[in-house]
Amino acid sequence: MDILQVVSPLVCTSRIPGLDRVGLRVLKDRNGQLQVATDPVGCHPGNWVFTASGSAARWAMGNYAVLSDLTIVGIIDQWDDGQTDAKE
Amino acid sequence: MDILQVVSPLVCTSRIPGLDRVGLRVLKDRNGQLQVATDPVGCHPGNWVFTASGSAARWAMGNYAVLSDLTIVGIIDQWDDGQTDAKE
Amino acid sequence: MDILQVVSPLVCTSRIPGLDRVGLRVLKDRNGQLQVATDPVGCHPGNWVFTASGSAARWAMGNYAVLSDLTIVGIIDQWDDGQTDAKE
Amino acid sequence: MDILQVVSPLVCTSRIPGLDRVGLRVLKDRNGQLQVATDPVGCHPGNWVFTASGSAARWAMGNYAVLSDLTIVGIIDQWDDGQTDAKE
Amino acid sequence: MDILQVVSPLVCTSRIPGLDRVGLRVLKDRNGQLQVATDPVGCHPGNWVFTASGSAARWAMGNYAVLSDLTIVGIIDQWDDGQTDAKE
Structure with a gap:
């Protein structure tokens, strides 16, 4: 499971039915790569989280019909990447 | 789910039955890597989109028999990678 | 799905039963990485193709018992990576 | 399966039900990348371990309802990355 | 499927039940990355092999209960990476 930081919500009006009404977040890793x-x-925004990928991402939504391949599965209580402190 | 930009349709007459009659797009990431x-x-072309990979890519096509491992699941309303503005 | 170029067939007499009698190809990406x-x-050899990975690779063989994790799913009609022209 | 070194437990009070009561570890690879x-x-901490990813990570927990995509499946008896000796 | 070279067996007495009594090998790619x-x-040791990942790795063991995410599926008859010749 990857460790990523929340940047912002994602605004996206045109999406497939399988992602209807689901909250989406833009995350970045330590290299600034976005997902x-x-x-x-x-x-x-600012929270450090960790994520599950693959089919676990769908089960983690509590609804296998949600067609995600990446789901936030926990907020890290305390994380310091040397630049930012994340508090739950 | 990755954030990618649409480059062009893909012209491909010789393909497996599982991809028959499906629209294919060439996408690139911020490093110019193509998929x-x-x-x-x-x-x-020019739209910024995000994609689901793995088995979610097949479910996202609304037909599990479509043998994709990457499916566009939403068009981002507004995205600026510093070079290009994407409008839905 | 990745875009790769066919290098050669793969000669491999010692293989698992699940890959018995299946045609294998060595492919390379633009960085020369082989798969x-x-x-x-x-x-x-020389064709530019695109590939499906994961469980889609098995379904794409038309036989789920083929234990591949990467299958060629189409030949691209025209592709120019700046070095080589691929013609179907 | 990847070879990684245990850094520390992960403290995380806010997590999805599928990871309730499961021990979480922060691991790093040889480049210092964390997972x-x-x-x-x-x-x-200090152990060198190897991990299974994907759906194998859930089966490896002995409970498919645990929504992990990475599970420690073994402790390596002896490992030397040139910097640290790991002893079981 | 990736092309990798066998380095050595892996000695690992502490492992999950799903990997009990299974032969494990340390492999490296051309960049020296180990798996x-x-x-x-x-x-x-010295053989060049190719591997299947994901759920194919479990099927390739002939026993889906083996919790691997990477399985050697064939030995390449002849391979030259510029440094080492591999003979079956």
Whole structure:
């Protein structure tokens, strides 16, 4: 499971039915590489989170019909990447 | 889910039955790396999109018999990679 | 799905039963990185192809018992990587 | 399966139900890249371990309902990366 | 499927039940990056092999209960990476 930081929500009106009404977050890794994840936890910009990929991402949404390949599965209580402190 | 930009349709007459009659798009990431994805959304060159990989790519086509491993699942309303603005 | 170029067939007499009698191809990406794929399409050295990975690779062989994780799913009609022209 | 070294437990009070009561470890590879894995083996900081990813990670927990995509599946008896000796 | 060279067996007394009694090999790629794979073929240090990942790795063991995510599926008859010749 990867360790990533929440950047912002993702605004996206045109999406497939399988992602209808699901909260999407833009995340970045330590190199600034961006990804999009579904969020069943309720995290905020600046939070450090870890994510599950593959079919676990769909089970983690509590609904296998959600067609995500990356889901936030936990907010890290305390994380310091040397630049930013993340507090839950 | 990765964030990629649509480059062009892919012209490919010789393909397996499982990809028959499916729209294919060439996408690139910020480093110029190219990939091919199936498109159930209907996007255009220049659009910034995000994609689902793995088995989610097949479910996202609305037909598990479509043998894709990468499917466009949404068009991002507004995206600026510093070089190009993507409008839905 | 990745875009790769066919280098050669792979000669391999010692293999698991699940890959018995399957055509194998060595492919390379633009950085020269090599991979092995199963080929249900019938492609030739120099062809540019695109590939499906994961469980889609097995379904793409038309036989889920073929234990591939990478299968050629189409030959690109025209591709120019700046070095080589690929013609179907 | 990747070879990684255990850094520390991960403290994370806010997590999805599918990871409830599961031991989480922060691991690093030889480049210092960090990941989070579930631990059914019981390893300690400094141990060199190897991990299974994908759906194997869930089966490896002995409970498919654990929504991990990376699980520690063994502790390496002796490993020397040139910097650190790992002893079981 | 990746092309890798066998380095050595992996000594690992503490492992999950799903990898009990399975032969493990340390493999390296051309950049020296190491991985661990299960071996149903019977290969030797110095052999060049190719591997299946994901769920194919479990099927390739002939036993889906073996919790590998990387399995050696064939020994390449002849391979020259510019440094080492591999003979079956």
